[in-house]
Amino acid sequence: MSRTILICSGKGGVGKTTLTANLGIALARQGASTAVLDADFGLRNLDLLLGLENRIIYTAQEVLAESCRLEQALVRHKQEPNLSLLPAGNPRMLEWLTPDDMQKIVGLLEERFDFVLIDCPAGIEDGFKNAAAASREAIVVTTPEVSAVRDADRVIGLLQTRAIEPIQLVLNRVRPRMMANQEMLAVGDVTDILALPLLGLVVEDEQVIVSTNRGEPLTLNGSRSPAGLAYTNVARRLRGEEVPIVDPSKEPQGLRARFSRLMQTKIF
Amino acid sequence: MTLRDFIDKLLGRQAASANTARQRLQLVLAHDRSDLNPELLEQMRREILEVVSRYVEIDLEEGDVSLETEDRVTALVANLPIKRARTTPLPASVASA
Numbered sequence A: 001m002s003r004t005i006l007i008c009s010g011k012g013g014v015g016k017t018t019l020t021a022n023l024g025i026a027l028a029r030q031g032a033s034t035a036v037l038d039a040d041f042g043l044r045n046l047d048l049l050l051g052l053e054n055r056i057i058y059t060a061q062e063v064l065a066e067s068c069r070l071e072q073a074l075v076r077h078k079q080e081p082n083l084s085l086l087p088a089g090n091p092r093m094l095e096w097l098t099p100d101d102m103q104k105i106v107g108l109l110e111e112r113f114d115f116v117l118i119d120c121p122a123g124i125e126d127g128f129k130n131a132a133a134a135s136r137e138a139i140v141v142t143t144p145e146v147s148a149v150r151d152a153d154r155v156i157g158l159l160q161t162r163a164i165e166p167i168q169l170v171l172n173r174v175r176p177r178m179m180a181n182q183e184m185l186a187v188g189d190v191t192d193i194l195a196l197p198l199l200g201l202v203v204e205d206e207q208v209i210v211s212t213n214r215g216e217p218l219t220l221n222g223s224r225s226p227a228g229l230a231y232t233n234v235a236r237r238l239r240g241e242e243v244p245i246v247d248p249s250k251e252p253q254g255l256r257a258r259f260s261r262l263m264q265t266k267i268f
Numbered sequence B: 001m002t003l004r005d006f007i008d009k010l011l012g013r014q015a016a017s018a019n020t021a022r023q024r025l026q027l028v029l030a031h032d033r034s035d036l037n038p039e040l041l042e043q044m045r046r047e048i049l050e051v052v053s054r055y056v057e058i059d060l061e062e063g064d065v066s067l068e069t070e071d072r073v074t075a076l077v078a079n080l081p082i083k084r085a086r087t088t089p090l091p092a093s094v095a096s097a
């Protein structure tokens, strides 16, 4: 039974594509055959983050039009052959995709992959509706900021009316020091407000930018950077492994952290 | 209230922003989720107070009808301190006058 998971956020730029690329590679490395589908075909980026931008010839569009076979459109990752990329469409054909098309293409992918990850475009309009049409589960990505959390809430409401289950949360770009100083929403604040189980927590990490420069996701070479480890752990949890989540704002960081913990003590 | 909030208050400093963020989010999400516009909510609040005050005298200063949200369930919460009960309810027209 394959699992089709929508990776969405509502708000743009919170880290959906970065998560899709890293999670795809991590799942593949853990032995699961995985396809990543770029549903954000108007502004596609997933190919770039995976370093596959020069190898795209066809898209799902040509597969559905029967001008090529699925195998021809799938771009297999050289270093991690368990992972394949399928762009949903061509940036020049903005009108083409419908929820029906999406269901057909995902149906084909589900026949041969354990995991199908769908990188959703930002927003809650047609692009989102198309991407959600074929999804069974969802991961909502957000950052600890009011606008991102509010938009995540809208998306969660829409996913629930579509009976997409389970819906899990990845909290991205966490700054432990700001959180410890109570200048950033706490992890518990976000999970309470959105009432979703936490699947992963990714800190703000410069290595994310370095890895996108290279087109090599952090999980590809088993990077021990904080974000790399976090993405690998998301993959492990998704596969049912119990990996505890550590709140970095509560980790011991010397005197300063102990002081800020003291300041967080509830007095009444 | 945390120790930090307390010290901030003593020194007249602005409280840490995470708290403000949480409170603002809770409020805005209660409205987003219920899909009630503020005008309708205000109208409903007035009508609820009207009906209730036909039966009991309520403290309008302290009274409050608001939306609260927890675990993705939004509730209309009315907190209406009763001064005293009326022996016979006022007719609808009188209370609304």
Ligand SMILES: Nc1ncnc2c1ncn2[C@@H]1O[C@H](COP(=O)(O)OP(=O)(O)OP(=O)(O)O)[C@@H](O)[C@H]1O
Residues within 6 Å of the ligand: A009, A011, A012, A013, A014, A015, A016, A017, A018, A019, A040, A045, A120, A121, A122, A172, A173, A174, A202, A203, A204, A205, A206, A208, A209, A212, A227
């Ligand atoms: N944990 C992180 N630490 C540092 N930078 C990050 C982190 N996560 C994402 N970024 C950066 O944030 C930017 C947006 O990321 P990404 O493209 O993955 O977001 P997105 O949600 O897919 O955006 P869009 O809505 O435009 O599709 C990128 O520049 C990425 O490098």
Ligand SMILES: [Mg+2]
Residues within 6 Å of the ligand: A016, A017, A018, A040, A045, A119, A120
């Ligand atoms: Mg993206």
